[in-house]
Amino acid sequence: MKIREIRDLLDAEVLCCEQNLDSTAYSACGCDLMSDVLAYVKDQAVLLTGLVNPQVVRTAEMMDMICIVFVRSKAPTKEMLDLAEDNGIVVMKCNKRMYEACGLLYSNGLVGNKVK
Template identity: 60%
Template structure:
């Protein structure tokens, strides 16, 4: 699924990364624990999180995650958005809670798990 489709499915707003809207994503990982993201994440994954701090961007960079969706209407500070912009990471925000956002992505076709079995 392309990032632009994720934007639509989640009724999201893009904060940075318009140039990444044609990137493909095959899995999703919903987590507020960046240690779990580091331990279990796969390739081509979109990260959904309610954690709004610079550690999310650092973790995404280390794990080569190119799209972060902040859930529950959370909006990162501009310095975090700028940090993502510098790293080439797209950032979106959605008003949906984690469960609903993950369910919407699953229903729309992201059926691979964001972690290894």
């Protein structure tokens, strides 16, 4: 699924790296626990989270994730956006809750990763 479609499905606002909206995501992870995100490698993944701190962006960078979606209208700081910009990670925010945001992406074809 293109990042652009994710933006449209979630009615999200893109906050940085808009030039990468045509990148393709193959999996997603909805989580506020960063160590759980780090536990399983995902392919070109999207991270949906309600957690706001720089470690969210660093975790995504460690996992080579391509997009972060902040749910529940959470807004990242400028420091976080600068970090994401440095690494080419698209950041967006939406006002949907985690469950609904994940459900919308899943039901439209972006399935999660199988646990190995």
